[in-house]
Amino acid sequence: MISTGLTYLDKLTGGFKNGDNVVWEAADGVPVEEFIRSFFDSAKDFSNTIIYINFNFSPQTIFKRYDYLFRRKNAILVDAFTHGKGNGDSVFLDFYNSDQYDRDRIIKIENPKNITSFVSIINEIELKYKKEGTFYIFDGVTGMHELWKDESAVLDFFTFTCPKLYDLNALAYWIIRREAHSREFIAGIMHITQIVFSVRATDSEYYELQVHKLQD
Numbered sequence: 001m002i003s004t005g006l007t008y009l010d011k012l013t014g015g016f017k018n019g020d021n022v023v024w025e026a027a028d029g030v031p032v033e034e035f036i037r038s039f040f041d042s043a044k045d046f047s048n049t050i051i052y053i054n055f056n057f058s059p060q061t062i063f064k065r066y067d068y069l070f071r072r073k074n075a076i077l078v079d080a081f082t083h084g085k086g087n088g089d090s091v092f093l094d095f096y097n098s099d100q101y102d103r104d105r106i107i108k109i110e111n112p113k114n115i116t117s118f119v120s121i122i123n124e125i126e127l128k129y130k131k132e133g134t135f136y137i138f139d140g141v142t143g144m145h146e147l148w149k150d151e152s153a154v155l156d157f158f159t160f161t162c163p164k165l166y167d168l169n170a171l172a173y174w175i176i177r178r179e180a181h182s183r184e185f186i187a188g189i190m191h192i193t194q195i196v197f198s199v200r201a202t203d204s205e206y207y208e209l210q211v212h213k214l215q216d
Helices: 007-013 033-042 059-065 090-097 115-128 141-148 151-167 183-192
Strands: 021-026 050-054 075-079 106-108 135-139 171-176 195-201 207-214
Touching: 007 207, 021 151, 021 183, 050 059, 059 075, 059 090, 075 115, 115 151, 135 141, 141 151, 141 171, 151 171, 151 183, 171 183
Parallel strands: 021 171, 021 195, 050 075, 050 135, 075 106, 135 171
Antiparallel strands: 195 207
């Protein structure tokens, strides 16, 4: 079993295992990155490939926010933002004119709005890094929906990719903003995946975490 990085969550769930697709339904204002950090703080010697698929933020922001992650030689950024929601703006493209980052560990998707092209690139990545225990972080499903403007296409991608990663014995985090999606979409996600958590802020300094699905 693989620790979640949080003692109480390990006790509740028994931890993760390779093949698990973990959906994090986060309410507005909940920093899901803290749960990602907890995992890697616990797994300091994690040596498998880490693939971060980013739809939501500039690569500059991702490298700052997840500096501890990309200091590892086994972490790869898949940039679906710059030519997606970033519209190829020169401010975001300037990132690629810097020699501060290892370009061999960054995959810039030229046309992430083209669903067929995006899926083809992800398929190539899955084939290249198909070693058991590869860790995928999809940040996030809501950004994918905002870019594609088609909830059914996003659900189709999830229902295809989730079982594939399960068969590859990968571990995957999928980040979703629950309020941004229809009940039918959430139901489809719940049906396919193995683990679903929801997290919301409370009036105190703590967050409320609920387990909606936990499949052995």
